[in-house]
Amino acid sequence: MDFTFTHCMLSPNDQKNVFVVIPAYNEQESITKVLNELSSLPYNIIVVDDGSTPPLEGLLKNTPVHLLKHRVNLGQGAALQTGIEFALSKNADFIVTYDADGQHRAADIETLLWPLRQHQTDITLGSRFISNTSQLPPGRRSVLKLARYINFFFTGLLLSDAHNGLRALTSKAAQQIRLRQNGMAHATEIIAEIKKHRLKFTEVPVTIHYTDYSKKKGQTVWSSFRIFFDILLNKLFK
Amino acid sequence: MNGIQILLISGVVVIFGYYVSRFRNALLDLLVLTLFAALGIFFILFPEYTNTIAQKLGVGRGADLLFYSCILFFLFIILKLFARIRRLEDKMTDLVREQAKEKATDMKET
Numbered sequence: 089m090d091f092t093f094t095h096c097m098l099s100p101n102d103q104k105n106v107f108v109v110i111p112a113y114n115e116q117e118s119i120t121k122v123l124n125e126l127s128s129l130p131y132n133i134i135v136v137d138d139g140s141t142p143p144l145e146g147l148l149k150n151t152p153v154h155l156l157k158h159r160v161n162l163g164q165g166a167a168l169q170t171g172i173e174f175a176l177s178k179n180a181d182f183i184v185t186y187d188a189d190g191q192h193r194a195a196d197i198e199t200l201l202w203p204l205r206q207h208q209t210d211i212t213l214g215s216r217f218i219s220n221t222s223q224l225p226p227g228r229r230s231v232l233k234l235a236r237y238i239n240f241f242f243t244g245l246l247l248s249d250a251h252n253g254l255r256a257l258t259s260k261a262a263q264q265i266r267l268r269q270n271g272m273a274h275a276t277e278i279i280a281e282i283k284k285h286r287l288k289f290t291e292v293p294v295t296i297h298y299t300d301y302s303k304k305k306g307q308t309v310w311s312s313f314r315i316f317f318d319i320l321l322n323k324l325f326k
Numbered sequence: 327m328n329g330i331q332i333l334l335i336s337g338v339v340v341i342f343g344y345y346v347s348r349f350r351n352a353l354l355d356l357l358v359l360t361l362f363a364a365l366g367i368f369f370i371l372f373p374e375y376t377n378t379i380a381q382k383l384g385v386g387r388g389a390d391l392l393f394y395s396c397i398l399f400f401l402f403i404i405l406k407l408f409a410r411i412r413r414l415e416d417k418m419t420d421l422v423r424e425q426a427k428e429k430a431t432d433m434k435e436t
Contacts, residue, residue: 136426145433153433156426162419170423174430270419321408 104182106131106201107175111167112188113138117301120147122186125194127152131184134174136167154178165274169267176262183262187253189302196294200256203290210261210287213247214254214294222296225303235312242319243279247291251275254294261287272311273318327371334370338363 108131112119119135126133134154137144139161148155156170168185175183182204184197192214200212216222217232224232235250255278257265265281267274282289342363349355369376369388376388385391 148433149436151433154430155433156430158422158426160418160422162422166419166423170426173423174427177427268416270415321412 104205105178105180106182106184106197107134107171107178107180108132108184108186108197109134109136109168109171109175110186110188111136111138111164111171112140112144113161113164113167114140115188116140116142116144116147118190119144119188122188122190123148123151123153126186129194129197131197132175132178132180134171135188136171138162138164138167163270163274164272165267165277166270168274172257172262172265172267176259180259180262182256182258184256185253190299191296191302192254193295193297196254196292197256199294200254200292203292204256204258208288209290210258211282211289212256212292213249213289214252215247215249215291216252216294216296217248218291218293219295221293223298224296225298228298231312235315238312238316238319239276239279242276242323243283245279245283247279249291252294252296261285269318269322271315271318273315273322276315276319277322331370335367338366338370 108126110119110122110133112135115122123133123135132154133152134156135144135148137155137157139158143157145155145157154174156174158167158170172183172185182201184200186192186197196214200214203209203212216224232250236247239250240246251272252275261282264285264287265278267277267281269277281287342359345359346356349359373388376391378388380386380388380391383391385394
């Protein structure tokens, strides 16, 4: 009885099973805050602990979270793929990827889900450059501009934001996309997979909070070179 | 036979022996290896032949020819090793992922 009652209360859209996948590697300082922000919202949360030392498990006691642990550190791409596969096994309708370093705003998730709920698109990608609400540290803007053209070079798609961790996918899209880039190059790989499987995508404006912590954990110019070579080597070796 | 020849030949023999003891079942590999070892020992004993080959290819000395072909050979080995590491990484990723999914815990109940 209870069950049918709640059914009537919700509009069809609210019943959608949303899973937020958070890959986390040594994010002890920020993970609790991120989860506090998310736990009031009607989403299922998956944290993939990518081999953190000390493990994140202790910090996550009694939180509404599915915790998956990589025994060894594999990289953000691998953690995302693990979380996405687990979400699919739990019959997720929509899967959101979300960074653990506190850069994202939980309120942006609904903005990303909206076009999916309307069946307009298969994937929405967060972009900090559509509206100018993010205060970028100096230097970061030019690195991302460069990365944008590197992505274009490898994938043929020119997006406004090259490396934004906030995305939303339908289960159909998530089943087709398979990330083989364990490291940071997965951001480019996702775009390549979108193109390969001819998925429909939309860029959606989101706000990125730059904190001292996230700046410290974030990508540098040097890591963009590493990503570049990861992609290049992956092209050579299937 | 001079000193360096004894040193090089015993090196070839030791490495060859090691490979034979490890790869007893790979017949094709062993044949190729035997051929290489035999060629190696031959050129160590009669180094003047390498000069003849080198000059036919437009390289001054046999030692230079050997140097150039070694660079190519090692580049090839590096690529092979890289591909193998990549395959190993893929396997490890699959294993770690499988385990992570199997042991997923709902933290509400902890």
